Amino acid sequence: MALVFENNAPGPKTHVLLIGVGGYPYLKDGTQAREQNGSLAQLGQLTSPPRSVEALYQKFIEIHKDNGWITPLGSIELLLSPAPGAPEVLPGLAKTPATRPNIQAAYDAWKGRCDESEENVALFFYCGHGLSKERQFLLAEDFGFNPKNPWDGAFDFSTTREAFHGCKAQTQLFFVDACRQVPPEMLLFRMTISALDPASYLGSDCTYDLTIFAAASNESAYGKPNEPSYFTKALLNGLNGQAASNHDDEWVISTGYLGNFNPLLELVDPAQAYPQRSVTVMGKPRAIIRLSGPPVVRLVVECVPADALGAAALSYTHLDTGVTQSRQPPNQKPWNIDLEAGIYEVQAQFAQPPYLSSKKKKSAVPPSSTAKLQCL
Amino acid sequence: MSPQLNAPGSVQLTIQTYGSTDGIPKHIELFNQSLKRLQSQWISGNEWQLSGIDPGTYVLRLSLTSGVQTEEVVDVQTGDTTAVRMDLAGISPYETQEWAYMAKSNTGSRLRYMKELVPGPTPTPSLMACTYRILQFSNGFWIPSEVPGGTLQIDSHGETFEVTLGERMYVLELSGEQIPTLYVGLPPHSRLKCLVKPTTGPQGAVHPLDIAVSTDNWASEALIALLTAGAMEEAATLTNAEKAERLLFEKNEDPAAAAVGGYFLLKMGELGRMHNWANNLANRFPYLPDGAVIHAWQLLQEKQNTIQHIKTISDRLVEALRRGIPVYTEGFRLLYRGLKMVSSHYGGQNLLVNTALDIASRYAAVLDWSQETTTLITDALQTHDRIIPVLARGGTGNNQDSFPTNMEAIAAG
Numbered sequence: 001m002a003l004v005f006e007n008n009a010p011g012p013k014t015h016v017l018l019i020g021v022g023g024y025p026y027l028k029d030g031t032q033a034r035e036q037n038g039s040l041a042q043l044g045q046l047t048s049p050p051r052s053v054e055a056l057y058q059k060f061i062e063i064h065k066d067n068g069w070i071t072p073l074g075s076i077e078l079l080l081s082p083a084p085g086a087p088e089v090l091p092g093l094a095k096t097p098a099t100r101p102n103i104q105a106a107y108d109a110w111k112g113r114c115d116e117s118e119e120n121v122a123l124f125f126y127c128g129h130g131l132s133k134e135r136q137f138l139l140a141e142d143f144g145f146n147p148k149n150p151w152d153g154a155f156d157f158s159t160t161r162e163a164f165h166g167c168k169a170q171t172q173l174f175f176v177d178a179c180r181q182v183p184p185e186m187l188l189f190r191m192t193i194s195a196l197d198p199a200s201y202l203g204s205d206c207t208y209d210l211t212i213f214a215a216a217s218n219e220s221a222y223g224k225p226n227e228p229s230y231f232t233k234a235l236l237n238g239l240n241g242q243a244a245s246n247h248d249d250e251w252v253i254s255t256g257y258l259g260n261f262n263p264l265l266e267l268v269d270p271a272q273a274y275p276q277r278s279v280t281v282m283g284k285p286r287a288i289i290r291l292s293g294p295p296v297v298r299l300v301v302e303c304v305p306a307d308a309l310g311a312a313a314l315s316y317t318h319l320d321t322g323v324t325q326s327r328q329p330p331n332q333k334p335w336n337i338d339l340e341a342g343i344y345e346v347q348a349q350f351a352q353p354p355y356l357s358s359k360k361k362k363s364a365v366p367p368s369s370t371a372k373l374q375c376l
Numbered sequence: 377m378s379p380q381l382n383a384p385g386s387v388q389l390t391i392q393t394y395g396s397t398d399g400i401p402k403h404i405e406l407f408n409q410s411l412k413r414l415q416s417q418w419i420s421g422n423e424w425q426l427s428g429i430d431p432g433t434y435v436l437r438l439s440l441t442s443g444v445q446t447e448e449v450v451d452v453q454t455g456d457t458t459a460v461r462m463d464l465a466g467i468s469p470y471e472t473q474e475w476a477y478m479a480k481s482n483t484g485s486r487l488r489y490m491k492e493l494v495p496g497p498t499p500t501p502s503l504m505a506c507t508y509r510i511l512q513f514s515n516g517f518w519i520p521s522e523v524p525g526g527t528l529q530i531d532s533h534g535e536t537f538e539v540t541l542g543e544r545m546y547v548l549e550l551s552g553e554q555i556p557t558l559y560v561g562l563p564p565h566s567r568l569k570c571l572v573k574p575t576t577g578p579q580g581a582v583h584p585l586d587i588a589v590s591t592d593n594w595a596s597e598a599l600i601a602l603l604t605a606g607a608m609e610e611a612a613t614l615t616n617a618e619k620a621e622r623l624l625f626e627k628n629e630d631p632a633a634a635a636v637g638g639y640f641l642l643k644m645g646e647l648g649r650m651h652n653w654a655n656n657l658a659n660r661f662p663y664l665p666d667g668a669v670i671h672a673w674q675l676l677q678e679k680q681n682t683i684q685h686i687k688t689i690s691d692r693l694v695e696a697l698r699r700g701i702p703v704y705t706e707g708f709r710l711l712y713r714g715l716k717m718v719s720s721h722y723g724g725q726n727l728l729v730n731t732a733l734d735i736a737s738r739y740a741a742v743l744d745w746s747q748e749t750t751t752l753i754t755d756a757l758q759t760h761d762r763i764i765p766v767l768a769r770g771g772t773g774n775n776q777d778s779f780p781t782n783m784e785a786i787a788a789g
Contacts, residue, residue, distance in 0.1 A: 005760055054617055134712075134740035162713060199720045202686065204677040212606070217581035245609065256609030263443060263486060272575030273745040275482040275586070280606025281709070284644050294411065319433070322407070341411050343433060343449055357765045361449035363435040369447060 012073025129180025241295020256285025534573025
């Protein structure tokens with residue numbers, strides 16, 4: 001039973017399906033490893049996906065407790081396959097393995113709930129291995145069970161996504177974080193991999209579509225060991241406030257800012273911010289989360305010339321609240337701070353020449369701002 | 377209290393660029409001290425002024441469609457004008473490339489502008505020599521066009537060139553030693569700017585070159601950049617449905633811009649604004665695949681009439697491939713998806729649709745979905761002659777409205 005959260009109060013709801021596949025028992029270094037063919041033999045275990053699902057689950061519950069979901073949280077289906085030997089995640093929570101049949105069952109239940117109302121919000125998240133040719137394919141835990149036909153443990157995400165447009169829920173959010181390489185054998189053969197949903201015939205798209213497909217070329221580009229993936233960190237930062245806006249005296253997270261995803265990835269790791277790293281398909285934007293206060297955004301403080309950083313005592317003070325923090329030398333790197341959006345006085349002070357103390361007012365706005373202090 | 381004490385002030389912004397960037401949209405926003413947005417305006421020049429602002433502290437932000445953002449805290453004084461200067465001259469290495477770093481979504485402008493975030497210096501690649509040709513689509517085949525090609529020596533900053541095109545379907549072919557061949561769709565226009573530069577992505581994982589292509593219609597270029605980046609909130613401030621409708625309406629002047637307007641209206645679900653213009657766009661420009669795709673999707677999105685329009689939808693999608701490949705990636709995405717849907721509707725029994733879908737699938741396998749214009753990494757483009765009617769392939773007529781849909785007729789060709 002993958003259902004780990006349920007809210008049966010009447011009215012439209014946000015229904016979530018979280019899938020994190022880190023442990024692949026039949027792949028390299030798995031608990032029942034089998035000799036796979038060709039470049040599939042290179043696919044192994046991943047430690048980031050369970051951490052990613054854990055972080056998102058906790059975040060979604062936190063938003064629920066803060067009454068932040070504009071469409072209240074209705075349910076969370078969670079499937080998790082940890083890598084062998086990895087630290088436990090979500091202790092105390094029943095975790096259903098992300099096998100192909102379990103993913104199918106959870107998907108069907110999730111879609112059924114989403115289908116109850118046009119005003120429902122459907123949210124899908126997958127983290128694990130993925131492969132692509134003309135479509136994207138995601139690998140379940142039991143991928144590779146039969147090395148002669150490993151594809152029974154995969155599903156066609158592209159067709160699944162297209163089919164889901166037929167669901168009544170008009171707000172559909174899909175986040176896919178795949179660690180992938182395209183094995184040469186996929187390029188030679190026409191692949192027949194089933195989808196979780198039959199291909200849709202004729203039908204229009206949902207009104208509020210946000211589909212982000214991110215693909216890292218290898219595991220080091222995917223994330224740090226036993227931490228949420230770079231993509232998940234960027235998504236969390238977006239939900240925490242880097243994708244926030246205030247147009248009507250209320251801070252909200254809108255799909256229209258969340259969909260501009262590469263700047264969010266860049267703030268996690270600049271090397272991840274190239275165009276091919278994530279692709280967004282979007283429809284009309286809408287707000288999905290309401291924040292209880294100003295969002296958390298990134299402020300980068302640096303000195304001009306850059307050499308002055310090593311000698312600078314840096315500090316910031318919020319103009320309204322007086323909240324202040326400082327950083328003492330020596331530190332040659334720019335000061336990256338995650339703080340509440342607002343206007344600050346930012347200052348660099350030096351114990352001795354040649355650099356000159358400098359201060360200025362600087363705004364910290366979503367997703368990030370940079371303060372350059374002239375120190376000569 | 378003197379009535380002058382709280383007289384409103386004003387803000388005057390001057391944007392410093394390398395050269396003239398008139399026409400390239402810049403997004404100006406004014407926020408109050410609580411960071412609530414008070415004003416949002418797109419300008420095409422380098423000067424902006426707002427009057428009637430109550431004295432106080434504000435934030436003025438400038439954003440470009442390439443992703444560059446900068447902001448300043450502004451103290452507005454009673455009855456006074458506060459001058460603000462924002463310097464964008466550093467975002468581009470050369471004046472000749474400024475258009476790309478300001479307007480295009482794939483140049484890595486944001487990282488370049490905020491280069492303090494990049495850990496360590498970017499390695500400078502050695503010179504990459506490559507050759508480009510302009511191919512045109514003719515009766516199902518990609519052939520060299522009359523437009524001259526050239527050779528490029530790509531250093532770390534890249535190289536720009538311009539091409540002048542006629543009213544046909546063209547692609548840019550780029551190749552070189554140890555450089556996988558790349559094909560990029562070209563918007564039909566009289567003059568295009570192109571920037572070829574080393575990729576910002578990891579070596580070996582992506583193509584070594586990034587290509588930015590632009591017309592002079594900066595409103596349209598800004599819109600397609602925002603749509604590609606997924607920045608729909610910004611896109612909705614740049615263009616509302618009325619302006620997009622106008623882009624579509626003014627198709628006779630700029631069919632590529634009309635296509636971009638059409639994609640925006642489809643994304644926003646503003647079918648009512650499309651009227652018959654998508655059909656007219658498809659008919660008026662028989663070399664442009666995007667018009668056919670947009671018309672097909674207008675019909676697909678009109679849920680209640682879809683079945684009765686199925687033949688037109690199917691015909692339009694196949695027609696798009698008869699004309700070449702959609703110029704814009706969004707167009708290809710809709711084409712591919714539409715063909716899959718129509719093929720399913722016919723139960724896989726429509727040979728023409730299936731053949732078109734096969735062609736599209738092969739393209740989809742080599743497509744870079746992150747780019748604004750259709751970009752393919754492949755040794756050679758396919759021929760489309762399998763779906764070109766016998767008559768149109770070089771017979772006596774050019775009646776592309778009547779074409780065979782059955783095996784016997786195609787086999788007879």
